[in-house]
Amino acid sequence: CDMGVLDNLVANTAYLKAQGGDDRELKKRRRSLSLPKPEECMITRATLEKDFQLLCERQPIGKKLFRQFLLESNPQYVAAAEFLDELVDWDLAEVAGKDKARMNIINKFCKAHSKSFLSYLVGEVADKCKAVTDKDFEDVMNGKVKDATQEYLKGKPFSEYQNSHHFDKFLQWKEFEKQKITEKYFYEFRTLGKGGFGEVCAVQVKNTGQMYACKKLCKKRLKEKDGDSMALLEKQILEKVNSRFLVNLSYAYQTKTHLCLVMTLMNGGDLRYHIYNTGEKGLEMNRVVYYAAQVTTGILHLHAMDIAYRDMKPENVLLDSFGQCRLSDLGLAVELPGEKLKGASKDGYMAPEILKKEPYRMSVDWWALGCSIYEMVAARLPFKDYKEKVQKEEVARRTLEDECKYDPKYFDEGTKTIIALFLKKKISARLGCRTKNEDPRKHEWFKCINFPRLEAGLIEPPWVPKPNVVYAKDTGDMRDFSEIKGVVFDQKDEMFFKEFSTGAVPTAWQQEMIDSGLFDELSDPNRKESAPGLNDK
Ligand code: ADP
Ligand code: MG
Ligand code: MG
DSSP states (O other): HHHHHHHHHHHHOOOHHHHOOOOOOHHHHHHHHHOOOOGGGHHHHHHSSOHHIIIIIHHHHHHHHHHHHHHOOOHHHHHHHHHHHHHHHHOOOHHHHHHHHHHHHHHSSSTTTTTTOOTOOHHHHHHHHHHOEEEEEHIIIIIIHHHHHHHHHHHHHHHHHHHHHHHHHHHHHHHHHHHOGGGGGEEEEEEEOOOOOSEEEEETTTTOOEEEEEEEEEEHHHTTTHHHHHHHHHHHHHOOOOTTTTTEEEEEEEEEEEOEEEOOOOOOOBBBHHSSSSSSOOOOOOHHHHHHHHHHHHHHHHTTTEEOOOOOOOOOEEEEEOOOOOEEGGGGGOOOOOBBBOSSSSSTTTTHHHHHTBBBHHHHHHHHHHHHHHHHHHBBTTTTOTTTOOOOOHHHHHHHHHHOOOOOOTTOHHHHHHHHHTOOOSSSSTTTTTTTEEEETGSGGGEEEEEEEEHTTOOOOOOOOOTTOOOOOOOGGSSOOOOSSSOOOOOOHHHHHHOOOEEEHHHHHHHHHOEEEEEEEEOTTTOOOOOOOOOOO
16 A cells, blocks of 8 residues: 555665764764773673683674784784784785785794794794795694794783783773663664564664664564574574674664564575576576675584584575675574484475485585575576475475486586585585585685685675665565464563573674774774763663
């Protein structure tokens, strides 16, 4: 109806405008913000786990402040910090700059007479470093020397850091990070999609302007359908992973009626939509390879943490506004340290070992990736045509017995080869499973992708979503949830809601502070706050 059309237009306009940024309100609010005072951080100082990896590498503000500390200390610390930075530059350099970056590192850090010589190295590593050549550079510098440098920084530098004013600053940020998160922390915009337990909508953090997607799980519905433990599992897996190719969790909080997961906003639509709903069926090959490269890396990030994804399909691959993709919906993912599983996954993407009810581990993700690459290319599944009306049992039979067919109209030889390897019915013959931790990115088909650069977000996406398009169903087309009656919460439920609502997730939250410029603003010693009391909490 006309009202629906208008509502949708209004919702879209507000949502698009928020993404544009540059908001006077925002600037005013930010001027009134301040970090907690140092004396308010005593408990945090005493209770913070002093884990080097966590505080100085994984957490972005921690990493920044530790680097600043090193660079303002003695020449040895400076050399260590600069060496690690230049090693990253070398790793990310394109072919043309690679030789130069390598030569610079050798001349600056490996020669005993250079003032930046890594003089903290001892024994065999020190000898190897001094004798490094172009040939063993990667093995020595990016391996043993890098490890020894990190080992060194963990010792005296890390303990000195904990007595520095940089660490005092860090504690203030950690204290700030602990603030209670409620719905007042965000503006809410239009619904982007619906899930099993509630809607996903766009939100914006009032203080930073950062946009996110908020997945709202209805408490009553969770209780009615026994979804509690699944929701908690999804949350715990989301907060553990930290990858450019997976949606990341930034906040978990509760309202009276909902549990909320605030995640990376992916506003470019899902791959299923792009395969079927945009003009020609199927995607161009350069897009297929690019998305497959990102998805493969995302799957590997999960597997490296002993997590099987189990829901690989184009619908779960979402694009951001730049055209980069991430895996979403980790509701079926499970952590499997060593053990094997049975069941799960979706019709049409199920590997033979699932259909035969055999135990499996990570192999099913590679099978489903094969199905998904096939679908990106040909706009149909290997064993099921688009919109084909066919029984589950028949799809299962074809999956187990039939050879997959490749229409030469769509598939070139190389693409056919890699898909066929992912679709090997025997696990031990399947790409990704043939040896322990086999890395499918080493396959020929990916040779045009520079993976270190891809992982750093430095490769331009082959296709960019249009900035003025909302890649989501109209708000009116998403059915509302029915009212649930007769569900009451007991103490156990309340405990669970509390366990779920842990507030800001440190790595993601710190990244938001840096990206939005708030970190720099609040670190500026010349900064003047506007009158206290304006603090909008
Ligand atoms: P469920 O597990 O209940 O299926 P999903 O996580 O799949 O819920 O989310 C439901 C829908 O919401 C998705 O199909 C998608 O349209 C939308 N959605 C989910 N996550 C995001 C996100 N991070 N950014 C944008 N839209 C999202
Ligand atoms: Mg879903
Ligand atoms: Mg789910």
